Amino acid sequence: MENKSHALAAGLFVVFVSALLVALAVWLTRDTRQLRSYELAGQVNLSGLQPQANVRYQGVPVGKVTGIRLDPQTRGQVLVRIAVDELAPISATTFATLAYQGVTGLAFIQLDDSVPADGT
CATH class of the missing domain: 1.20.5 (Single alpha-helices involved in coiled-coils or other helix-helix interfaces)
Known part of the structure; x- marks a missing residue:
């Protein structure tokens, strides 16, 4: 017993x-950050980009890719939904590009601003 x-x-x-x-x-x-959703659209090749990939603003991680799909209304257009931290300085001049990480080659969304850093 x-x-x-x-x-x-x-x-x-x-x-x-x-x-x-x-x-x-x-x-x-x-993840306790407050996130804001954005949808990116374009006729681009997104090879290597996966859901949950990083989103970076000028190299600083600010969010994640939440979805990738084809636009049902525009042939050849891809829609990428991202969730970005509310504190990230996203403005009307912010644009997105597809970037790849060094040796691993993992794809991520790079956000940059067309306004120079010095404000001129």
């Missing part, structure tokens, strides 16, 4: 530790 109680205690301990690890993983990977 004593062996069964030890086995039950060990089983409960394993279940408890597993639940703690899952809760810790969820807590560490949560």
Whole structure:
């Protein structure tokens, strides 16, 4: 009878530790930023771009790609939906390009502004 109680205690301990690890993983990977959605449209080749790819503003990570699809109303046009941090300085002059990361070649959306950094 004593062996069964030890086995039950060990089983409960394993279940408890597993639940703690899952809760810790969820807590560490949560994203609490307020995001604003934008939709990019264009007749471009998006090879290598995947949902959940990074969106960077002048090299700084500010969001993620949330969806990629073909435009049902315009032949050959691709629609890319991105979610960007509300604090990112997106303006009417901001434009997007497809960029690739160094050695890995992972594609991401690069946002830049056409206004020079010095404001002139």
